[in-house]
């Protein structure tokens with residue numbers, strides 16, 4: 001504290017590296033589940049997409065946005081989530097290690113805390129971990145390209161996984177055979193296999209799987225029941241109260257094209 005005298009040991013503080021993020025740049029923290037290939041197997045995730053796991057990830061990301069300061073948008077898919085801090089944030093004097101460790105630890109504790117609400121019949125078998133990294137983007141274009149890159153990754157992996165698991169689950173191929181079958185195929189080939197062999201139109205697969213999840217702050221009407229205090233004749237009665245709150249709302253939509261950014265210009269303000 002400010003009143004405490006400095007000890008002769010105080011000089012060791014100067015060994016701390018300066019990790020201030022460049023002023024006025026977008027700060028992105030991306031986290032990713034550690035060895036979730038194994039974690040998914042041990043906890044019997046549905047393949048190719050376990051919606052409980054995706055919804056739990058999003059619940060954790062919403063908690064991060066509500067508990068921490070200055071996050072304007074988040075994007076998640078598979079076992080990863082990216083959080084974008086507003087350009088002029090001065091939270092913890094823009095120290096990268098503070099941004100990263102607060103995001104990742106809040107997310108990881110939330111993942112354990114909320115596990116049971118999403119996996120009712122599946123106990124959590126061991127404590128999961130997440131890695132984190134910080135990347136700083138100097139312009140709106142590089143930030144949008146970063147988010148596009150993650151959504152393109154979601155699309156490529158999900159198309160592959162959808163065909164791969166159809167071949168395994170519906171055609172009885174072994175994982176090695178399914179992998180061999182898909183070796184060297186293009187997106188169009190994969191769409192064709194899905195359509196001709198499994199009667200699946202990839203474009204009709206759920207948006208959450210194909211596009212991932214975007215979290216942005218939006219006004220939502222919250223309906224609650226409240227005990228009425230006054231006047232006396234209505235005392236003890238319950239009343240329905242609607243109030244408007246700003247919350248991190250999940251959307252499953254394209255963020256690569258311009259439409260999303262034109263509809264939400266406030267995000268990049």
Ligand code: ATP
Nearest residue numbers: 001002004067068069091092093098099101102105
């Ligand atoms: P910040 O988020 O900046 O770290 P903080 O409130 O955690 O804020 P610290 O300087 O880390 O501040 O101090 C931790 C505080 O937590 C202590 O001042 C004390 O009040 C409380 N605390 C931590 N551990 C214990 C403990 N074992 N017993 C009693 N109080 C504790």
Ligand code: ATP
Nearest residue numbers: 033034035036037040045048049050053054078079
């Ligand atoms: P690393 O520690 O290097 O991140 P990893 O095993 O977590 O290793 P990733 O590239 O992050 O590797 O891939 C995550 C894996 O977790 C996916 O390949 C998939 O097997 C599994 N996974 C994550 N989320 C889901 C989900 N919602 N449904 C099904 N499987 C999932």
Ligand code: MG
Nearest residue numbers: 032033034035
């Ligand atoms: Mg990885």
Ligand code: MG
Nearest residue numbers: 032033034036
């Ligand atoms: Mg991982």
Ligand code: MG
Nearest residue numbers: 032078079080
């Ligand atoms: Mg991953």
Ligand code: MG
Nearest residue numbers: 098101102105
């Ligand atoms: Mg503390």
